[in-house]
Amino acid sequence: MRTSIATVSLSGALTEKLTAAARAGFDGVEVFENDLLASPLTPEEIRARCADLGLSIDLYQPMRDIEAVPPDEFQRNLRRAEHKFRLMERLGADTVLVCSSVSPHAVDDDALAAFQLRRLAELADGFGIRVAYEALAWGRHVSTYDHAWRIVEAADHPALGTCLDSFHILARDSDPRALEGIAEIPGEKIFFLQLADAPLMAMDVLQWSRHHRCFPGQGGFDIAGFLRQVIKAGYQGPLSLEVFNDVFRQAEAGPTAVDAQRSLLVLQESVGLTAPPAPVVPTGVAFAELVSPDVEPVSELLAALGFTRTARHRGKPVDLWQQGEARVLLNTGPGARRDGTQLAAVGLESPDPAGAAKRAEALLAPVLPRRRTPEDVPLDAVAAPDGTELFFCATGRPGLPDWTSDFDPADPADPTDPAGPTGPTGPADTTDPTEPAPGGIHRIDHLALTQPWHQFDEAALFHRSVLGLGALESVDVADPYGLLRSRAVTNADGSVRIALGVGPAPSADDGDRAQHIALATDDLVTAARRFRAAGGRLLAIPANYYDDLAARYEFADGELETFRALGILYDRDADGAFRHCYTETIGRVFFELVQRDPGHRGYGARNAPVRLAAQHVRRPVR
Ligand SMILES: O=C(O)c1ccc(O)c(O)c1
Ligand SMILES: [Mg+2]
Numbered sequence: 001m002r003t004s005i006a007t008v009s010l011s012g013a014l015t016e017k018l019t020a021a022a023r024a025g026f027d028g029v030e031v032f033e034n035d036l037l038a039s040p041l042t043p044e045e046i047r048a049r050c051a052d053l054g055l056s057i058d059l060y061q062p063m064r065d066i067e068a069v070p071p072d073e074f075q076r077n078l079r080r081a082e083h084k085f086r087l088m089e090r091l092g093a094d095t096v097l098v099c100s101s102v103s104p105h106a107v108d109d110d111a112l113a114a115f116q117l118r119r120l121a122e123l124a125d126g127f128g129i130r131v132a133y134e135a136l137a138w139g140r141h142v143s144t145y146d147h148a149w150r151i152v153e154a155a156d157h158p159a160l161g162t163c164l165d166s167f168h169i170l171a172r173d174s175d176p177r178a179l180e181g182i183a184e185i186p187g188e189k190i191f192f193l194q195l196a197d198a199p200l201m202a203m204d205v206l207q208w209s210r211h212h213r214c215f216p217g218q219g220g221f222d223i224a225g226f227l228r229q230v231i232k233a234g235y236q237g238p239l240s241l242e243v244f245n246d247v248f249r250q251a252e253a254g255p256t257a258v259d260a261q262r263s264l265l266v267l268q269e270s271v272g273l274t275a276p277p278a279p280v281v282p283t284g285v286a287f288a289e290l291v292s293p294d295v296e297p298v299s300e301l302l303a304a305l306g307f308t309r310t311a312r313h314r315g316k317p318v319d320l321w322q323q324g325e326a327r328v329l330l331n332t333g334p335g336a337r338r339d340g341t342q343l344a345a346v347g348l349e350s351p352d353p354a355g356a357a358k359r360a361e362a363l364l365a366p367v368l369p370r371r372r373t374p375e376d377v378p379l380d381a382v383a384a385p386d387g388t389e390l391f392f393c394a395t396g397r398p399g400l401p402d403w404t405s406d407f408d409p410a411d412p413a414d415p416t417d418p419a420g421p422t423g424p425t426g427p428a429d430t431t432d433p434t435e436p437a438p439g440g441i442h443r444i445d446h447l448a449l450t451q452p453w454h455q456f457d458e459a460a461l462f463h464r465s466v467l468g469l470g471a472l473e474s475v476d477v478a479d480p481y482g483l484l485r486s487r488a489v490t491n492a493d494g495s496v497r498i499a500l501g502v503g504p505a506p507s508a509d510d511g512d513r514a515q516h517i518a519l520a521t522d523d524l525v526t527a528a529r530r531f532r533a534a535g536g537r538l539l540a541i542p543a544n545y546y547d548d549l550a551a552r553y554e555f556a557d558g559e560l561e562t563f564r565a566l567g568i569l570y571d572r573d574a575d576g577a578f579r580h581c582y583t584e585t586i587g588r589v590f591f592e593l594v595q596r597d598p599g600h601r602g603y604g605a606r607n608a609p610v611r612l613a614a615q616h617v618r619r620p621v622r
Contacts, residue, residue, distance in 0.1 A: 001239050001273060002027040002237070002239070003028075003261065004027060004059070004238040004240035004241070005026050005029055005240065005257065006029070006032055006061070007031055007035040008034075008242065008244060009242065009248060010248065010256055011249050011250055012253045014035045014041070014046065015039070017029075019053065019253075020256070021055060021257050024258045024364070026261060027054075027055070028058035029050065029058065030057075030058060030060075030240055031060050031091065033060070044091075047092040057091055057092055058095065059093065059132070059192055059240065060084070060087075060091065060093040061096065064101070065077070066120060067106070067120075067133075068101060068112050068116065069103065069107070070105065077116075081120055081123060081124070084096065085129050089127055089129075093129075094129055095129065095131075095132055095191055095192060096129055096131055097134055097192065098133050098134065099139070100141070100142035100148060101142070102136065102140050103140065106141055107141070113141075113151050114151045114154035114155040117155045117157075118156070121160035124159050125158070130159050130160075131159060132163035132191035132192040133148050133152050133162050134148065136168055137168040137205045137206075138205055138209075144169075145162070145168070145181075145182065148162050153189075161190060161191030162185065162191060163191060163193070164182065164190055164194070165194040165242065166195050166223055167198060167242075168209070169226065170222070170223075171198065171205050171209065174221060174222065176225055179225065182233055183233045187234020187235045188236075190230065190237070192237055192240065193230055193239060193240060194242040195216055195240065195264075196216075196242055197218050197221045197263075198212050198214060199212060199214070199220055199474075200220035213244050214243060214245055215243060215259060215264075215457070215461070216241075217267065217464070217465065218263065218460065227239075227271050231273075239267070239268070241264065243260070247453075247457075255455070258364050259455075259458040261364060262363050265363055265364070265465075266461070276359065277355060277359045277362050279468025280351055280352045280353075281351075281469065282356070283350070283351060284349035284443075284495045285346065285348060285495070285496055286347030286348060286349045286403065287327040287328065287347040287391075288328050288329070288346055288517050289329040289331055289343070289346070289347070289389075290330050290342065290589060291332070291339060291341070292330060292340075292341035292342075292586070293336040293337045293340065295330065297586050298586055299319075299330065301583060302328060302330070304531050304534035304535050305534075305591060306323050306437070306530060307323045308321065309321050309410050310322045310410055311409050311410055312408055312410055314375065314407065316331070316333055317332045318330065318332075319410075323441045323519075324440060326519055326520075327444075331344065340587040341586045341588060341589050342515060343388065343447065343449065343516075345388065345390070347395075348393060348467070349496075350380075353392035354392075357380035357381070359466060359468075361382070363462075363466045365383065365384075366382060367380075368381040375406075376406055377401045377406050379401055379403055380392040382466070384463070385452075385455045386450075386459060437530075438526055439521060439522075439525075439526025442521065442522065444520065445518040445519060445520035445596060446488070446499055447516070449500055451500055451502050452502075453503060456500065456502040459500045460474075463489040463498060468491075469489040469490055469491055469496065470491070472487065472488045473487070474486065475605045477605060478609040479503075479616075480612065484502065484608070486502075486603070486608070490601075494601065499603055513588050514585065514588055514589070514615075516591060516592050517589070518593075518594045519593055520596065521593055523595065524568060524595035525566065527595075528581050529566070538566060538581050538582065538583065539567050539581065539582040539590075540567050541564075541610060542613075545610050546560055546563065563579075566581060567582070568580070569581065569610065569611065571602060571604045573600065573602065575601060576596075576598065576599045577595075578596055578600050578602055582615075585615065
């Protein structure tokens with residue numbers, strides 16, 4: 001179906017909004033009156049700009065407080081409407097949205113509302129304009145779609161139809177049975193369809209609508225179920241996004257428009273209107289790639305964690321550090337000095353790397369060049385919204401490009417290999433790095449990626465739709481200097497877990513942009529002791545935390561004291577326990593050691609405030 005977006009959904013001046021919408025592939029726009037009023041362009045110039053960009057103006061909106069008013073006031077409303085119809089003629093817009101009245105002068109009289117809307121439609125018809133009547137969820141007398149439709153039906157004029165807005169409908173009643181009436185409306189009388197999702201919240205509906213709408217798939221409403229009813233009705237018009245959102249108002253229009261278009265691509269797929277390449281769900285984490293100008297401290301940290309430097313990239317300053325199935329690439333190339341230490345790329349084990357990249361491309365993810373240099377193995381990779389590069393990997397699978405082919409085993413005898421095979425801390429370790437010692441690390445448990453403040457919802461939708469991961473509920477975590485939101489996306493067996501976070505506020509502070517790599521062990525106490533014995537420093541946790549743990553859970557003799565001594569945090573639910581501890585932070589990055597009971601699906605969210613406070617203690621005061 002055609003796609004459209006309301007200018008109110010994007011930030012910037014009208015021309016910036018239009019450009020962003022066109023670039024993201026929208027077919028049309030709803031011009032919001034305020035955007036037009038504030039524009040230095042004449043209506044004719046706006047019309048021409050839209051035409052140049054290949055955008056139709058699908059709706060002009062809103063017209064307010066028209067119907068069910070005393071006759072003299074209605075006359076003034078008609079005069080106001082006529083002005084707007086002339087404006088729309090100049091603009092080349094043929095449909096106007098009329099919201100149900102919120103005026104204290106409006107009376108509760110459907111017959112009067114129908115009569116006056118019919119008069120308005122007669123006037124509009126003379127200009128070749130159609131009127132789409134929408135029930136605002138907080139309308140004074142008309143607040144439901146079925147009520148608005150009854151009035152439109154009673155008015156019975158070809159230039160009068162209804163506008164369905166998913167927010168107003170689902171915010172009032174999301175029971176699937178309440179939506180069945182939509183399919184009963186003749187499709188040609190649904191003049192317009194506005195789509196918006198929203199997180200489920202208990203708050204005043206007007207505030208909810210004006211500040212918290214989001215794109216389909218980013219909130220808690222069943223937009224697909226709603227859309228199925230609209231399609232059943234026979235609606236033929238555009239799918240138009242109308243999203244009032246405080247974050248999107250501030251964020252750059254270009255990426256927001258892409259996020260918006262992606263939401264519609266996914267929505268259309270979910271109701272069977274389109275069939276893009278299917279998601280190829282990743283089956284594991286092949287590697288995490290750090291870029292760092294600080295090769296020594298990072299190498300020392302990896303070595304203390306029990307990693308062995310097993311290989312080096314043939315063409316680039318990239319080392320592979322390995323332990324069990326956990327692989328960390330340490331890239332000290334040119335980008336490192338510019339960006340400091342950060343997690344720049346993630347290798348995801350993929351059953352079909354090329355298919356995964358096709359899916360990503362179809363959903364507007366930026367596809368990265370397959371080869372960085374002519375010698376490199378061609379790898380499929382895309383950029384996530386935060387810029388993290390996602391490589392679709394086929395590690396050790398014959399017949400498919402294997403990233404490990406770009407690496408040569410580290411050679412202990414090679415005098416040009418300054419770090420030596422185990423890094424600067426020690427001699428060659430002759431044990432097999434794929435066989436972790438007791439208390440060793442088996443694999444990457446999860447990756448935690450802090451998103452730019454305005455891309456949290458986009459990131460969750462991206463990882464779900466592009467990668468086919470499932471999203472858990474978002475959790476709020478108190479940080480001493482603000483609130484952190486976190487939402488995990490995972491595959492079904494938990495072999496890929498990514499915790500997406502967003503920091504308290506826009507800030508240049510590395511701590512607020514922290515990323516971490518959580519490493520799985522079967523024996524955290526031993527792992528923590530070994531790390532310490534190898535010179536590693538664990539994040540110290542306050543004694544108060546352990547007093548609280550003692551109150552909440554029963555521990556075996558001495559266990560709590562051991563946790564206290566090592567800085568081990570503990571959480572438990574019906575699915576088992578989660579034990580974890582943290583290393584110090586280098587640049588944006590720290591490591592977590594995790595011992596997860598098999599059924600446990602959490603990330604220690606309950607402990608996060610304590611961990612965050614402890615990390616702040618170690619950072620300079622602002
Ligand atoms: O919040 C509002 O006033 C408003 C205006 C126009 C709409 O289409 C809408 O859904 C809400
Ligand atoms: Mg609306």
